[in-house]
Each structure stands twice: as structure tokens, then as C-alpha cells.
Amino acid sequence: DTAVSQTPKYLVTQMGNDKSIKCEQNLGHDTMYWYKQDSKKFLKIMFSYNNKELIINETVPNRFSPKSPDKAHLNLHINSLELGDSAVYFCASSLGLEQETQYFGPGTRLLVL
Amino acid sequence: AQSVTQLGSHVSVSEGALVLLRCNYSSSVPPYLFWYVQYPNQGLQLLLKYTTGATLVKGINGFEAEFKKSETSFHLTKPSAHMSDAAEYFCAVSPTGGGNKLTFGTGTQLKVEL
Numbered sequence: 001d002t003a004v005s006q007t008p009k010y011l012v013t014q015m016g017n018d019k020s021i022k023c024e025q026n027l028g029h030d031t032m033y034w035y036k037q038d039s040k041k042f043l044k045i046m047f048s049y050n051n052k053e054l055i056i057n058e059t060v061p062n063r064f065s066p067k068s069p070d071k072a073h074l075n076l077h078i079n080s081l082e083l084g085d086s087a088v089y090f091c092a093s094s095l096g097l098e099q100e101t102q103y104f105g106p107g108t109r110l111l112v113l
Numbered sequence: 114a115q116s117v118t119q120l121g122s123h124v125s126v127s128e129g130a131l132v133l134l135r136c137n138y139s140s141s142v143p144p145y146l147f148w149y150v151q152y153p154n155q156g157l158q159l160l161l162k163y164t165t166g167a168t169l170v171k172g173i174n175g176f177e178a179e180f181k182k183s184e185t186s187f188h189l190t191k192p193s194a195h196m197s198d199a200a201e202y203f204c205a206v207s208p209t210g211g212g213n214k215l216t217f218g219t220g221t222q223l224k225v226e227l
Contacts, residue, residue, distance in 0.1 A: 004156070031213065041201060043157075043217040056214055090156055097213045104149075104156035 003027050004105035006091050012111045013081055021076045021108045023091030029103075030096050031055070032074035034066060037088040037107070049074055050097055081112045115140045115206050117218035125224040132191040134221045136178075136204030139185065144206040146187040147215065148178055151201040160202075163187065174198070199225045 004025045013019055025032065033056075034046040047066045048056035054066070063079045078085060088107045094100035120135040138144060145164045149157040161172025168180040178189045187204060204218040 035215075041151075041220045043203065043215075043220075045214055045216075048214065092157075094213055100213055101147075101159050101162065102213070102215060104158070106156045107154075 004091055004093055004103050006089075006105040006108050008108060009106065010109050010111075012113065014113055015081055015083060017081050018077070018079045019081060019110070020078070021089055021091075021110075023074045023076070023105060025072055025091075025093040025103070025105075027093055027095075027103060029093040030071060031094045031100070032068065032071075033092040033094075033102065034074065034076050035090040035092065035104075037090060039087070043090070047074075047076075055097065083112050086110055086112045115144055115208065115216050117204050117206055117216055119202075119204050119218035119221050121221055122219065123222045123224065125226060126194045127226050128196055129193050132176075132189070132194045132198065132223065134189040134202050134204075134223065136187045136189065136218060137185055138187065138204075138206050140206060140208075142209060143180075143182055144208055146178075146180060147205040147207070148172065148176070148187075148189050149203045149205060149217075151203065151220075153200070157203065160189070194223075194225045196225050196227075199223055 007022045031050045033048045037043045049068045052068045065077045068074045091105040092102040094102045116139045118137045147162045148160040161170045163170045163180045171177045176191045205215045
């Protein structure tokens with residue numbers, strides 16, 4: 001069984017559309033994260049949730065809205081997609097908030113045309 | 114604010130040679146330190162981490178790293194490179210105060226040649 005899974009794996013869409021990326025972890029972890037990896041492979045944290053509560057919210061446009069329906073899921077909804085949103089989005093989870101190893105999903109490759 | 118510098122965006126070694134990937138950090142207090150590996154079209158996998166205790170940390174696949182506070186470094190090494198080691202390697206830090214927010218370096222692409 002995949003520990004951290006993301007759907008879809010690839011997403012190609014037009015500018016202005018709204019799209020969602022789903023993330024699920026079956027590790028029983030309390031904390032989940034979203035990272036963005038740009039075309040130069042630079043990774044930056046976007047959000048983290050602990051027990052469904054928002055902990056980290058970096059300077060991300062408010063077109064990006066995370067939603068955690070339960071501890072095992074953290075979805076990312078993006079409104080009014082822009083060209084600059086093209087990237088690979090990684091979901092991750094950890095046992096908790098203290099120096100815990102983060103386990104990454106396989107990534108969702110988003111291309112905005 | 115914390116930051117991570119990885120010297121050399123591309124490193125090439127021969128199979129069987131020593132692998133040395135450099136990582137320096139900037140932080141007001143020593144942070145927790147991590148090395149992750151990313152194989153093509155895959156997510157990141159933890160190689161090793163330093164939190165407290167012994168400064169020489171051993172990880173998976175024969176990799177190890179040494180935390181040197183005086184040099185603010187956490188370089189990754191492997192005595193003998195294998196073709197399967199070819200990947201992107203990321204050094205990362207997180208604050209000791211909790212929150213688990215990882216700040217990544219820009220990555221080093223390791224190429225292993227026959």
C-alpha cells in the first residue's frame with residue numbers, strides 16, 4: 001500500500017480554471033503538508049496542517065486553499081489558475097510537529113496552458 | 114530565518130569513487146538537519162537526519178553525513194558510488210522549536226559514470 005498518495009499524477013489545464021489535488025496518507029500521521037517544486041527543482045513549503053488545524057501558511061496567493069476533511073486527507077484547491085502555477089506539488093505527512101521525518105507523496109505535475 | 118546552501122548544482126563521479134555533496138546552513142541556533150533524495154519523477158525519500166546526539170549520522174544506501182557546528186555544515190558522503198545513486202539530493206533544515214517546517218537547499222544533481 002502506498003503510504004502517501006496523490007491524485008491526479010498529471011494535470012493539464014487552461015489558465016483561469018479551478019482545479020483540486022487530493023492527498024491521502026495511511027500512516028496514521030497527525031501532520032500533513034503541501035510543497036511546491038518549481039521548474040528549477042526548488043522546493044518550498046506552502047501549508048501544513050496538524051490534526052486538521054492550519055499550522056503553517058506561507059506567503060501563498062489566496063487562490064490556493066487547503067482543506068483537511070480529516071487527519072488522513074489534505075486537499076489543495078486552486079482557483080483561477082495562472083501560468084506561474086505550473087509546477088510539481090508534493091504532499092507529505094509526519095507523525096507530528098517535532099523534528100519528525102516527513103514522508104512524501106509521488107507528486108502531482110501541474111501544467112497550466 | 115533559516116537558509117540552506119548546497120554548493121554545486123551538478124556533481125559527477127565515477128562508479129566506485131567517493132561521493133561528497135556539500136551543504137551549509139545559516140541559522141541563529143543549530144537546526145535539525147536532513148538529506149533527502151529524489152529519483153526521476155518520484156517524491157522525496159529521507160536518506161538521514163540529525164537532531165541530537167552523535168554528530169556522524171548514518172543513513173540508508175551507505176550514505177552518511179557529519180554535523181559540524183563550527184563550520185555550519187552537514188555534508189553528505191558515500192565511500193563508493195553506485196550507478197543507482199544517480200538522483201537529485203536535497204539538504205534541508207527545520208527549526209528546533211518545533212513546527213517541522215522544512216527549508217530546502219536548491220538541490221545537487223548527482224551523476225555516476227562508468
